[in-house]
Structures are given as structure tokens and as C-alpha cells.
Amino acid sequence: MTKLTHSIDSLWNDTVLSKDYRPGAAAYQTAVLEQWKMLVETSERVSTRRSLTNTFFLAINSVAVTILGIFWPKPTAGLSVWWILLPLTILLITCFSWFLLVISYRRLNKAKFAIIHSLEELLPARVFVNEWELIQRRGNTRYIPFTAVEIVVPIIFAVTYITAGVLAIVTAL
Structure with a gap:
């Protein structure tokens, strides 16, 4: 049993039942x-x-790539490696933070929707449960979760920065 399943199983207070609400189940x-x-x-x-x-993170990285594009044609020979490593490190930390936040938001919403699905078991219509079941069906198109796409963006920026950093350091030496 996963932690999430255990949390859902423990969602309901066994000591509080619908009959405990007066004058009735309403x-x-x-x-x-x-x-x-x-x-x-x-x-x-x-x-x-x-x-x-x-x-926010896309704007920061777009500015960084623009600045990189402006200064890229200029030779880095004779430039101290620290002037390359410092901004590279800051940008990589930014990408890593963005990556972690995407994962955190995904986990938070996943937990919220697990509870929403559980609450729907007590409601007349299970709209989110049915929506998810419809999305999961494989028809002519395949559903790709937004997080799967979203999580790739900071990785692409990080790879770009690492590649540019390595090339700049090699040129500077």
C-alpha cells in the first residue's frame, strides 16, 4: 500500500457518520x-x-538566453573562468529550483485530486473521476500530462547552459 493510498483510506472519520448529522443526511x-x-x-x-x-522562470531563462546570444559572438579568450562559472552556476540552480517546483506542484495536485476523487464517492456525480477515466482511454490520441511536457523545459535550459558554459570555458583557456 502506497502512502497516498493509505492517506485516502484514512480520509474518512469512522466515528462520524451521516446519521450523526441532525435532522438527517442532508x-x-x-x-x-x-x-x-x-x-x-x-x-x-x-x-x-x-x-x-x-x-517567472521562463522569463528569467528567456532573458538569460537572450543575453547569452548577445555576448556569444564576442571572444572569451583571456576571460577568467570564474566570470563564466558564476553565472552558469546561478542559472543551473535556477533550472534545478524550477524543476523541483514543477515536481512539488505535481505531487500537491495529485494528492488534492486523490481526495477529490474520494469525496466524489459520496456525491451523486463523479465528474473528476469520470473525466480522468475518459482522458486515460487510448483512442485516436494519447493523453500526455502537462507535467511531462512542463518538466522538460528546465532540463532543456540547463543542457543549453552547460553546453554554452563548456564551449565558453574551452574558448577562454
């Missing part, structure tokens, strides 16, 4: 629905933050 269903709404709303907020984070 209050229980309302509570479940409100919790579902809250989780859907917070998952949307996480997605918004994730998008803003990606925009």
Missing part, C-alpha cells in the same frame, strides 16, 4: 459537497500558482 451531504468545493478551489489556486511560477 447536512452530511452538504458538508461533503462543501469540502469537495474547497478542494477543487484550492487545486485551481495551485494550478494558477504553478502557471505563474512557470512564467
